[in-house]
Amino acid sequence: MASPRAPRGMHDTLPEDADLWRHIRDTAERVARLFDYQQITTPIVEDASVFLHTAGDESDIVQKEVYLFDDRGGDRLALRPEGTAAVCRAYIEHGMSSRPQPVRLFYFGPFFRYDRPQAGRYRQLWQFGAEAIGTDSPAADAELIDLQLTLYRELGLEGLTLRINSIGTAETRRRYAEVLRAHFEPHIGTLSRDSQRRFETNILRILDSKEDLEHPAVQSAPSILEHLSDEDREHFEAVQTHLRALGIAYEIDPRIVRGLDYYARTVWEVEPPGAGGQSTIGAGGRYDGLMEILGGPSTPAVGFATGIERVALNMRERGLWQAASEHVEVVTVPLGDGGTAFAAKATRILRDAGISVRSGLAGRSMRAAMRGAEASGATWALIVGDREAEAGVVQLKPMRAEADQREVRLDDLVSAIRELR
RNA sequence: GUGGGUGUGGCCUAGCGGUUAAGGCGUCAGGUUGUGGCCCUGAAGAUCGAGGGUUCAAAUCCCUUCACCCACCCCA
CATH class of the missing domain: 3.40.50.800 (Anticodon-binding domain)
Incomplete structure (x- = not known):
């Protein structure tokens, strides 16, 4: 009997919202071009393997967040939950490794995650993202951060905090996970249920648990930064040198980790002041391992994505946008x-x-x-x-x-x- | 996925067991002959999110469900 509504966690953009959205998108595209990034548009659906094989079997994305379906021909497709893997698929498919490296790309579009909706978290969300593919230079990491922060500045968002970390290579993390396991093993009974689960699934995540924030074992846990390889450490320090040269303020936060397996070395997050629940407005990182998982040649790359809904939310909260649409003449x-x-x-x-x-x-x-x-x-x-x-x-x-x-x-x-x- | 809160016409709100669910905003129409913004009048529009139940009687109590919101989880 009840009339149909928009699917849960998905929303209509009404005319009074459209102006703000257009403004954000236009600004993002303008800033991207300032840095000579070029637009790429990939399909909203991909072969499911693009996301399932790349994200890592333990990740929440694979476990429960991907919209999966079989099309009429029997192909297993997925609504894209993120942009990076799809862009990399396109990079390989179109032989972009034979273009001048790195290939600098940006995208803007909708993504889908079957997640429980809440403020700032939706099942259909829009992201703007940029990727520099084909370079392991720490200067590229800094360039992406610079691009991202420039966008926020152009939109009038101020007082944001940039937190960076290095999670090393996959090999570094394997070794570090062993160290953490040894560290937490004696305390496991006193940790929260979530942390106990993480002990098994993704032990690094114990470090950024809100519940166990004050737990002595978490406080005293060894930092990943002490377990980086020499190459990891040099890379991370070079990123910081570039950031300082660009006049970009940052905090090092050893507790930033990532759910996706293909990340390597630099990771970062940007938060507005007074951060609460779903507050991160954008995050990025280096993903040197992704291309190989997709069957391409080993290709280092780095990128970020920012959530348009969260950016819009912040702009509204700070009064940076009043509904002042243009009137007809x-x-x-x-x-x-x-x-x-x-x-x-x-x-x-x-x-x-x-x-x-x-x-x-x-x-x-x-x-x-x-x-x-x-x-x-x-x-x-x-x-x-x-x-x-x-x-x-x-x-x-x-x-x-x-x-x-x-x-x-x-x-x-x-x-x-x-x-x- | 876990815990909690909320749900009355397009929007905001009143009503909290008992006659035809009230008001504001908005919409539409009219206020004499071709002119807006203020004001006045009128109209349309709600089976009170949905489905069950309790009761002589339910928007008001109970259950279920759905949606939204908040925190966790996760992430943008």
Whole structure:
């Protein structure tokens, strides 16, 4: 009986929201081009293996968040839960390793995760992301961070915190996990249930548990930074050197980890002040291992993604965006059959001249039509009755200024408006 | 996935066991002959998220379910 609603965790973007979204997207694309990143658009669905094999079997994405389905031909497809793996698939498929390296790409689009919705977390979410593929240079890591922070600055978001960490290579993490296992083993009974689960599934995650934040064993846990290889450490220090050269402030947070297996070395997150639950507005990292998992040649790469809903949320909270949509310039008020026909003619002429016009529909009383004209927010009302039609003129009435209404010949209408606006 | 909160016309809210569910905003129409914004009048629009149950009687109590919100988990 109940009318259908948008699927859980998915939302319509109404006209009053569209302007903010367009502004964010336009700004993101502009900033990307400032850094010479080029747009890539990949399908919203991929062969399921693109995500399932790359994310790591223990990750939540694989365990429960991917929308999976078989199409009519029996192919196993997935709604994309993230962008990086899809971009890498495209990189391999189109032989981009034969382009000048690194290949700098950005994307903007919807992603899907079957997750329990809450503020700032949706089942359909939009992300802007950028990737530099084909370089292990720490300068590339810093460049992506710079691009990301530039975007936030251009949007007016200030006071953000950049936290960075190095999680080393997969090999480094294997060794570190052993160290952690030895460290937590004696305390496992006193840890929270979640941490006990993580002890088995992803022991690094115990470190950023909110529940066990104050637990002495967590406080005293060895830092991954002490277990980096020499190459890892040099890379991480070089990233920091580049950041300082760019004048970018950062905090080192050894507790940042990642759910996805293909990450390596640098990882980072950006949070707004007063961070609460779903607060991270963007995060990035290096993923040197991903290409090989996808069957391509070993190719180092680094990138980030930022959540558009979370960016929009922050902008609204800080009053950086008031719903101030652009109004149409002209609204017509047609009266009578002759007036209606003549108004249509005037409308055509104005639109051909690039002037936006909202057609007032015939058949209403003039009072009603004028009320509608008022509500449209238009700068001018164009009143066209049979009298005007016969004389070849229109009444041009300013709706927002104190100036008088004036009669204008149809031939002079465009120039009259251009002169006055 | 776990725990908690909320759910009344498009929006905000009143009503919290008992006659036809009230108000504001918004929408539409009208306020004499071709002119808006203020004001006035009127209209449309709610089986009170949905489905069960208790009761002579339920928007009001109970159960289930769905959705949203908050925290955890995870992540953007």
